[in-house]
Amino acid sequence: MSPAEYDYLRQFLKSRSGLVLSNEKQYLIESRLLPVARKAGLQSIAALVAKLKEPRETALAEAVVEAMTTNESFFYRDKTPFEHFTQMMMPELLKARASQKKIRIWCAAASTGQEPYTLAMCLKEMESKLAGWRIEILGTDISNEVLDRAKAGTYTQFEVQRGLPIQLLLKYFTQQGESWTISPQLRSMVQWKKFNLLDSFASFGQFDIVFCRNVLIYFDQATKVDILGRIAKTMAPDGYLVLGAAETVVGLTDAFKPAPDRRGLYVPATAATAQPAPRFSALAGAARV
Amino acid sequence: MKTCLVVDDSSVIRKVARRILEDLSFTILEAEDGQQALEKCQETMPDAILLDWNMPVMDGLEFLAQLRKLDGGDTPKVVFCTTENDVGHIARAIRAGANEYIMKPFDREIVEAKFQEVGLL
Structure with missing residues (x-):
C-alpha cells in the first residue's frame, strides 16, 4: 500500500471511529482489511481505498471500521x-x-x-x-x-x-x-x-x-x-x-x-x-x- | 514457593502443565493415577492439585473423595482438568469438593485464570 493510501485510511478511521493508528501499522491494516476487500470482490488495499472514496459506499465503510476494532473481552475481566x-x-x-x-x-x-x-x-x-x-x-x-x-x-x-x-x-x-x-x-x-x-x-x-x-x-x-x-x-x-x-x-x-x-x-x-x-x-x- | 501436584496418565499433558505452572512459580510434583496421587498427598499435602478424570487404577473423582477424607485433605485447592466437558461431570466434580474445573483442551491463559479464581495466584 502506498503512503498516500495509508494516510487516507488513517484519516478515514480517525474520522469514522476515532481510531488512531501510529506510523507503522501497515501490517495491521493489511491483515484486517485484505479479507474485507476480498469479500467485496476487490483485489488489493489500493482498490479498497479507491472504492471507499466513491460516494455512498456506506456498507463497505462500515465493514472497514468494524474490521479495525479490537474486540477482545472476557467475563469478570480484571475482577x-x-x-x-x-x-x-x-x-x-x-x-x-x-x-x-x-x-x-x-x-x-x-x-x-x-x-x-x-x-x-x-x-x-x-x-x-x-x-x-x-x-x-x-x-x-x-x-x-x-x-x-x-x-x-x-x-x-x-x-x-x-x-x-x-x-x-x-x-x-x-x-x-x-x-x-x-x-x-x-x-x-x-x-x-x-x-x-x-x-x-x-x-x-x-x-x-x-x-x-x-x-x-x-x-x-x-x-x-x-x-x-x-x-x-x-x-x-x-x-x-x-x-x-x-x-x-x-x-x-x-x-x-x-x-x-x-x-x-x-x-x-x-x-x-x-x-x-x-x-x-x-x-x-x-x-x- | 507453592507446590502443585499434577495428576494425569498422559506424560505429554503432565509436561505441558508443568511448564505452565512452573512459569507461575509453582514447584511441581507428578502422579500418573489417583492411587499414586493419594500416596504423594499422604507424604506431603500440596497447595494445589491439577487433576485428570479418566486414569487407570484410581480415577480423579475417586481420588478426590479419598483426599477430602485425609487429615489435612481439605486444604489443597483441586482443579479438575479433563476432556469430560458436560454439565453432569462438572456438577459431580464440584459436589465431590473440586474447587475449579478446566475443560480440555486448555492453554496457559485458562490455567492462569482458574488458579487465580481459587486464590492460588
Whole structure:
C-alpha cells in the first residue's frame, strides 16, 4: 500500500471511529482489511481505498471500521471493577435511589457482551436486595458483528473458561456441544444498541454507572477529552465511571476525579462539593433506551 | 514457593502443565493415577492439585473423595482438568469438593485464570 493510501485510511478511521493508528501499522491494516476487500470482490488495499472514496459506499465503510476494532473481552475481566460494583457502587446507589428504585448502567464498549453479562450475573447474585427495583443495562458497540454475538449470548469453551467461575457457568449457562449460551433471563437484563462513541449521547438520558473500558486507549488525546466530557454530562452527579486497568482521567479532564482507594473507579468532580448538582433536565425527559 | 501436584496418565499433558505452572512459580510434583496421587498427598499435602478424570487404577473423582477424607485433605485447592466437558461431570466434580474445573483442551491463559479464581495466584 502506498503512503498516500495509508494516510487516507488513517484519516478515514480517525474520522469514522476515532481510531488512531501510529506510523507503522501497515501490517495491521493489511491483515484486517485484505479479507474485507476480498469479500467485496476487490483485489488489493489500493482498490479498497479507491472504492471507499466513491460516494455512498456506506456498507463497505462500515465493514472497514468494524474490521479495525479490537474486540477482545472476557467475563469478570480484571475482577476488581466488579468487586467495586457489588461492594460499593450498588450499595451506595441502593441507598441514594431508594425512592426512585431505578438504576441505569451503560457499557460503552460492550464488544461480544461479556462485560454487560458479568454485571447481569453480579446483579442476579444480589437479587434479594433488588426486589421492586428496575435496573437497566445498556450495552453499546460500534460493531454490528460483535453485537450480534452479544445478543446471542453464545460463547466457546475457551471463552467461558477465562474469568468465569465454574459455579457461575453451571448456574447461568446451558451447553450445546462445545458452546455455552447464557440463560434467557440474564439475556433479558441487557439491551443492545449499535453506537459510535463519536456520536451524540443526547438520546441516552442519564446513567448512574458507566463502564468505558479499554476503548479510550485507541483514541487520541482530543477525542479522549471530548468523550470523557460528554460522558460526564450524561451521568448522575453521584454516579460512577469505570475505566480500563491501563486508563485514567488524570491529566485529561477535570470532569472526573479518582474514587479514593478504588483503582480504575472515578466519580464526577461535582460530587466533591456535595452541592445539589444539575439534574440535566433537558435529558430527563428524553427517550429511555 | 507453592507446590502443585499434577495428576494425569498422559506424560505429554503432565509436561505441558508443568511448564505452565512452573512459569507461575509453582514447584511441581507428578502422579500418573489417583492411587499414586493419594500416596504423594499422604507424604506431603500440596497447595494445589491439577487433576485428570479418566486414569487407570484410581480415577480423579475417586481420588478426590479419598483426599477430602485425609487429615489435612481439605486444604489443597483441586482443579479438575479433563476432556469430560458436560454439565453432569462438572456438577459431580464440584459436589465431590473440586474447587475449579478446566475443560480440555486448555492453554496457559485458562490455567492462569482458574488458579487465580481459587486464590492460588
